[in-house]
Amino acid sequence: MLVSVIGVGHVGLVTAACMADLGHDVVGFDVDGQKIELLRTGAVPFVEAGLAELVEAGVRAGRLEFTADVAEAVRAAEVVFICVGTPRRPDGAPNMSFVQSAAATVASHAQRPAVVAEKSTVPVQTGERIRQALRLQSQARGGGLVHDVVSNPEFLREGTAVADTLRPDRIVVGADSERGHAVMRALYAPLLARHDCPYVATDVRTAELIKHASNAFLATKISFINAVARICELAGANVHTIADAMGYDARIGRAFLNAGVGYGGSCFPKDVEAFIHIAQELGYDFGMLRETDRINREAKAWPVAQLRRLVWNLADKQIAVLGIAFKPGTDDVRDAPALDVIDALLAEGATVRLHDPVALDHVRERYPDAVFCDKAEDALRGAHAVVVCTEWDEYRAITPQRLAELLTYPVVVDARAVWDARALADAGLSVAVVGQPPLSPAGT
Ligand code: UGA
Numbered sequence: 360m361l362v363s364v365i366g367v368g369h370v371g372l373v374t375a376a377c378m379a380d381l382g383h384d385v386v387g388f389d390v391d392g393q394k395i396e397l398l399r400t401g402a403v404p405f406v407e408a409g410l411a412e413l414v415e416a417g418v419r420a421g422r423l424e425f426t427a428d429v430a431e432a433v434r435a436a437e438v439v440f441i442c443v444g445t446p447r448r449p450d451g452a453p454n455m456s457f458v459q460s461a462a463a464t465v466a467s468h469a470q471r472p473a474v475v476a477e478k479s480t481v482p483v484q485t486g487e488r489i490r491q492a493l494r495l496q497s498q499a500r501g502g503g504l505v506h507d508v509v510s511n512p513e514f515l516r517e518g519t520a521v522a523d524t525l526r527p528d529r530i531v532v533g534a535d536s537e538r539g540h541a542v543m544r545a546l547y548a549p550l551l552a553r554h555d556c557p558y559v560a561t562d563v564r565t566a567e568l569i570k571h572a573s574n575a576f577l578a579t580k581i582s583f584i585n586a587v588a589r590i591c592e593l594a595g596a597n598v599h600t601i602a603d604a605m606g607y608d609a610r611i612g613r614a615f616l617n618a619g620v621g622y623g624g625s626c627f628p629k630d631v632e633a634f635i636h637i638a639q640e641l642g643y644d645f646g647m648l649r650e651t652d653r654i655n656r657e658a659k660a661w662p663v664a665q666l667r668r669l670v671w672n673l674a675d676k677q678i679a680v681l682g683i684a685f686k687p688g689t690d691d692v693r694d695a696p697a698l699d700v701i702d703a704l705l706a707e708g709a710t711v712r713l714h715d716p717v718a719l720d721h722v723r724e725r726y727p728d729a730v731f732c733d734k735a736e737d738a739l740r741g742a743h744a745v746v747v748c749t750e751w752d753e754y755r756a757i758t759p760q761r762l763a764e765l766l767t768y769p770v771v772v773d774a775r776a777v778w779d780a781r782a783l784a785d786a787g788l789s790v791a792v793v794g795q796p797p798l799s800p801a802g803t
Contacts (some may be wrong), residue, residue, distance in 0.1 A: 363436035365461045371442030377524040379417030381549040387425045388432035398425040406690040406717055409521040430468040439465050442478045451632035462489045466496030472504050474542045476511045480570050482637035486563035507539040510563045512570035518688030529557040533566025574630040580615040581622045582654035588618035588794035598794025618794040620696040620748050620774035621658030623685035628694045659699040662746045665772045665791035670744050674708030679742035682749025683715040690717040697748035714738040744770035750777050759786030
């Protein structure tokens with residue numbers, strides 16, 4: 360099938376490459392001409408396992424092209440995926456203007472009735488708005504084509520996006536027309552032939568809500584365990600063992616019960632706020648999600664509160680921050696909790712010594728006065744304390760003895776539980792590990 364993807368950011372590029380892998384002919388469009396040039400050379404502008412290989416294979420097979428000419432991209436398409444950004448506005452609602460212009464663009468240039476598929480995460484009832492935008496623009500152009508609108512949310516995680524797309528837990532398609540459903544079934548037939556998974560066919564509004572409900576639920580699971588972590592720190596218990604034990608119950612499950620420094624990234628923080636907002640607009644106060652969001656803010660403030668407790672004044676202290684990316688396996692720093700931690704440290708007058716194996720380049724401009732360290736040991740050497748914000752495997756390999764040697768003050772705030780608290784204390788370090796009671800070396 361002829362597929363066009365409008366917006367080749369993280370979701371769009373993965374969608375385009377995976378659709379080509381399924382045997383469709385795909386054209387990816389983006390307003391960012393530089394990005395298109397880069398993609399044409401076979402380079403992928405962000406870290407995502409397996410994506411560069413997939414893009415290269417698609418381009419080589421002649422099934423994947425990139426263009427900065429939107430008319431060319433949508434002219435002949437049978438399915439147009441809208442994968443543009445929905446940045447959050449100050450009131451928490453997503454800015455939908457890129458989605459509207461993408462829809463208008465399709466209506467301006469399409470030369471056949473297309474199925475327009477929402478991939479961007481959007482509030483419920485956006486489908487109707489897209490349909491309206493398509494209709495108005497088609498009328499402005501002199502009428503004629505009637506396009507179908509479907510909602511086809513993605514559930515891919517950064518870092519495992521390709522695998523999540525090609526071997527999904529489920530495919531969700533919301534359509535209000537038979538044609539919409541038929542075209543999407545045909546689109547996914549090659550995937551379902553390779554990989555058996557539930558195919559949820561529903562209406563557009565329900566599909567839109569499935570996405571918000573899924574992300575909001577996962578975010579709530581994380582906030583729940585972060586709240587339990589606070590209680591563990593106060594009561595003298597271990598949240599990680601609690602999560603393991605809870606996880607053995609199949610009704611609960613262990614996934615997304617890792618207490619940490621709060622959820623970040625381009626999805627959960629924005630989607631939780633957007634869901635609260637759309638619920639409000641519809642007349643429902645989603646108080647539980649407001650609490651999810653509040654607990655998340657508290658989790659992001661936890662490391663600096665611990666540093667204050669353990670070091671006292673942070674002004675003029677050197678603090679090593681290990682891990683900037685919002686999670687391991689990606690160089691994405693959008694809404695990364697580490698940024699909140701660094702901002703708070705700088706506001707208190709500390710000097711930050713930053714390390715991340717892949718994300719440092721994304722924060723060089725934001726933190727001109729930070730010390731950027733290519734190796735974790737360089738960040739630790741001479742620091743008064745260390746705080747871990749991303750659980751990269753390489754940090755687990757640093758021994759407590761090595762930490763004690765490198766740090767000026769023996770203070771560790773481990774907001775991702777990469778180290779064993781007892782072993783740290785035994786090596787003479789004062790320790791705050793998330794979800795465990797604070798420990799000090801014997802005799803202090
Ligand atoms: C998330 C969802 O997991 C995907 O299913 C969804 O498709 C995607 O958003 C999206 O809407 O596009 P992603 O943002 O890539 O994917 O990252 P996650 O792996 O979900 O992690 C989100 C944040 O939660 C990270 O900061 C991570 O460190 C944190 N987290 C996750 C925890 O603090 N504890 C956990 O147990 C799990």
